[in-house]
Amino acid sequence: MSLVNIVRPELRALKPYAAAAQVEGMVRLNANEMPWPRQGDNFRRTLNRYPEVRPTRLAGMLADRYSCAADELLVTRGTSEGIDLLMRVCCRAGEDSVLVPEPTFSMYRHYANIQGARLIEYTTSRSNNFAIDVDAMIDKCDATTRAIFVCSPNNPTGNLWSHGDLIRLLEARANQSAIIVDEAYIEFANRPSAIELLAGHDNLVVLRTLSKALACAGARCGSLIATAPFIELVSAVQAPYAMATPIVEIIENTLQAENLGETEQFARDIIHERDRLIAAMASFPFVQKTWSSAANFFLVQVRDAAALLAHCTRHQLLLRYFGGDLADCVRITVGSAEENRRLLAAFTELADTQA
Ligand SMILES: Cc1ncc(COP(=O)(O)O)c(C=O)c1O
Incomplete structure (x- = not known):
């Protein structure tokens, strides 16, 4: 991905937070943790210890599920956190814009407002069953448009984007906008994921969640999938230790093939x-x-x-x-x-x- 054009310039050189080293078998006198777990703390990684900065085993399991490489995936606290991170990574307050079709999931607008990104709306018509005219949508973009949200299946209309339209959008906005495909509901659709387009389109970002078909809304676990350099940058913005140990262990268990x-x-x-x-x-x-x-x-x-x-x-x-x-x-x-x-x-x- 040409990060130069899409990511906020002031973040391009951001280094990840330097967390205390966690090395298996070494005595940890470097993180100001308590040495003893509480009675009844039966987690595989007890709670007196910080979780991993990023949950590597869980990321690997999710990458297997979604057929991408582990370094192309960031585990997030639900898709919601992924949307928030993307707004912050792509948009400068008061300068950059985000394009969203209407009607769609209102959280895109919410986080764009928090970030101070200008919203450009592309309104779909109910008489046309909320179908997207991708060329009309591309025409709505301007030089400030850093992110375009594509919700497929779309909330609340339930319709899908075709991969043909998606490729058209990815190519028209190459090096200019991140095309963020929110696939929160894709497991209910008889359609392959846009993840298969990642190899040829480095401005693609796909959001997946365990909140819907995997029945884990309360656990708050989602995935942000993109090229490895983009993931590295988004990871540097995400809070260290974002995924709590109990959640990591519960989700790892949920994702075991037999479950x-x-x-x-x-x-x-x-x-x-x-x-x-x-x-x-x-x-x-x-x-x-x-x-x-x-x-x-x-x-x-x-x-x-x-x-x-x-x-x-x-x-x-x-x-x-x-x-x-x-x-x-x-x-x-x-x-x-x-x-x-x-x-x-x-x-x-x-x-x-x-x-
Ligand atoms: C399109 C869409 N994306 C994302 C979400 C939020 O998902 P999560 O629970 O992973 O934050 C929802 C929730 O309703 C949604 O409708």
């Missing part, structure tokens, strides 16, 4: 339930449109969103409302078969009262 079958089944069940729920929406007169989705949620346009939300709240069901351009839409997360049964029962009751 993955359970979550693979969860994902298959969610895909099945998603397709069943989307089909069922057609039977409710107050649902005016249902968009197809490659994620574990889908978006519906409804006659009266406020009435639907109030009705669902009375049935102890929480749906997601965004307002603004989506004021007549609601995003529904696919739940368990029992949760979905309750959703459909509440929808049926509402339809009956309106009949």
